[in-house]
Amino acid sequence: MECKKSQNMNMCNCTYPCDKKGMCCECIAYHRKRGELPACYFTEAQEKTYDRSIEYFIQVNTR
Numbered sequence: 001m002e003c004k005k006s007q008n009m010n011m012c013n014c015t016y017p018c019d020k021k022g023m024c025c026e027c028i029a030y031h032r033k034r035g036e037l038p039a040c041y042f043t044e045a046q047e048k049t050y051d052r053s054i055e056y057f058i059q060v061n062t063r
């Protein structure tokens with residue numbers, strides 16, 4: 001299967017300096033292992049907090 005990194009980059013809202021940008025398979029695996037969600041689950045402002053925890057996701061979506 002061909003890597004779609006360049007296409008994925010068009011959808012990536014992550015501002016954290018990270019070498020997984022555009023590689024959604026590695027990105028989700030990394031955050032899943034840590035009990036987190038990737039940047040694209042958060043708004044632009046929320047993403048910039050770099051808090052990728054599920055707790056934070058629930059907090060900002062149940063206000």
Ligand code: SF4
Nearest residue numbers: 014016018021027039
């Ligand atoms: S969401 Fe996490 S793993 Fe994905 S590019 Fe951003 S910092 Fe890297």
